[in-house]
Amino acid sequence: MNDRNSGTVLIEVLVALVLVGVVAVGALRVSTGLTQAVERSHLSEERVARADRFLEAVTLWSERELTQRLGVRRQGRWLLEIQRPAEGLYTIQVFDSLGRDTILATAVLRRRGDDAND
Secondary structure (H helix, E strand, O other): OHHHHHHHHHHHHHHHHHHHHHHHHHHHHHHHHHHHHHHHEEEEHHHHHHEEEEEHHHOOOHHHHHHOOOEEOOOOOOOEEEEEEEEOOOEEEOOOOOOOOOEEEEEOOOOOOOOOOO
């Protein structure tokens, strides 16, 4: 093999190694991004499950308890907003601790006399 062919082969091998390296780095970045996305998804799922347990407890409050807590207030790790748009109808929203994102929301109906706690 002459020197010219040897030099060409060496350049081709170097170019191939660079391309393999670029592809490997790209694959690693994609893999890392996917792993982080899955982790964020799991954390979000856990947060919604905890908020759901809390909201379930709130929906069992009596009309008196709901009325006492009208407005926005901190309840443990959550911000809770209770509104009464109509007599006996309460809307309930659970926000993240910073109050930016509504995690869950529902509405409950309480009629006078239906509540054993009143």
